[in-house]
Amino acid sequence: MGVNILDDLKVTKCTLWTTTKSALDCLYLEATKVWLSESEEAEETLHDNTYQLYVPVRCEADILLTRDSSPERYDLKSVEEMEANGEFDPPFNFTFKLQNLGPFTVGHLLVKVTIPTLTKGNNLLLILTNNSTSPQDGIQCTLAGHTALQQWLPPRGQVVTEDLRTYEKLDASNSQFNLLLCDVRNFKTSDEYSVHISGRLATDSLMALRFRSLLLVTTATLDIWEPRAMFLKEEARSREITLHVTKQYESEVSIWIIIGSLLGGLLLFALLTLALWKIGFFQTAYRRRKEAMAAGNGSIEQSSKKGIEH
Structure with a gap:
């Protein structure tokens, strides 16, 4: 113009x-x-x-991030009961789904998924066995720092005593985690992608840890790299999958402490009884009771004689 x-x-x-x-x-x-x-x-x-x-x-991207998990809760039982029911190291499945609902094409979208797999004391929590995407074209996922799937698996049978009763949840901020990175290119309007993660709960390690209730939190976060003028609202950038693990047989006091306390109480009672008997406590009490009964009987006899004389 x-x-x-x-x-x-x-x-x-x-x-x-x-x-x-x-x-x-x-x-x-x-x-x-x-x-x-x-x-x-x-x-x-x-x-x-x-x-x-x-x-x-600047323009706002409208990307819907949803999640699904199975199971959402798991109750740890005794080892014998889990083995009998075939529940030892039960499987879990996590799914994050992406949908582009906006009018703009996203050139490069990065999806970061953090999965808590180890405690800070190197005790195993989750055993990751597989990850996949659907569809496979247009999205590529890799484990940061890992070259093979077998490297997801830490050594088994190495459990260190660890008290987790002060923790409400374990996530990327207070545990050791695996990082799954997924690149989505040319994410067009109405396109959909799903990221699937599967594995097993490490029940032998979880049984050895001290806690009553624990939330294992897996988090997916979205970052737009291209175009730079595009952004996501903060509340739409991340979603969490929470696996609630509880223990039915966790006790504050060891059973051996309870048994020891009971035996100690019985022994103390026996020693106290023996000491009272040694000092003649029971004999003195018995003599007094016998004299009191004799005195009572004598009073009754005298009263009866006076009644007969009259």
């Missing part, structure tokens, strides 16, 4: 061109302005009067 401004004292001509361009459907503005003074200007200085203005317009 062109704009002419006339002034009685000075004549200035302004010419403004504006255009809009698209970067993966996320719009920005580009404007070119040319200012001409009222007097003739040398050709070599005309470039001083021309410049470009680039104004990015």
Whole structure:
């Protein structure tokens, strides 16, 4: 568009061109302005009067992140009962689903999934066995720092005494975790992807740890890398899957402490009884009771004799 401004004292001509361009459907503005003074200007200085203005317009992506898990809760029982019911190291399945509900194409989306697999004391919590995506095209997932699936599995049978009763939950902030990174390219409108994670609970390690109730929290977080002008609302960036583990047979006091206390109480009672018997406590009491009974019988006999004489 062109704009002419006339002034009685000075004549200035302004010419403004504006255009809009698209970067993966996320719009920005580009404007070119040319200012001409009222007097003739040398050709070599005309470039001083021309410049470009680039104004990015941020746009919000509408990506729906949902989750599903099975099971949501697991109650630890005795080892014998779990083995009898075939529940030793039971399986779990986590799924995060992505849906692009907005009008914009997301050039590069990064999905970060943190799974708490070890305590800080190196005790095993979850055994990861597999991860997959559906569909497989357009998304690629890798484990950060791992080259083979077998490296997900820490050594078994190495349980260190650890008290977790002060923890309400274990997540990436207070445990050792595995990081699953998924790249989504050219995420178009109405596209959908699912990330599946499967594994088993390490029941032998969980039984040895001290806790009553514990939440194992797996978190998925979204970050948009391209285009830079696109963003997600903070409340839409992450979702959590919580696996609630409880113990039915966790006791505050060891059974051996209870048995020892009971035997100690019985022994103390026996020693106290023996000491009282040694000092004649029971004999003195018996003698007093016998004398009292004899005195009572004598009073009754005297009363009976007086009654007969009268």
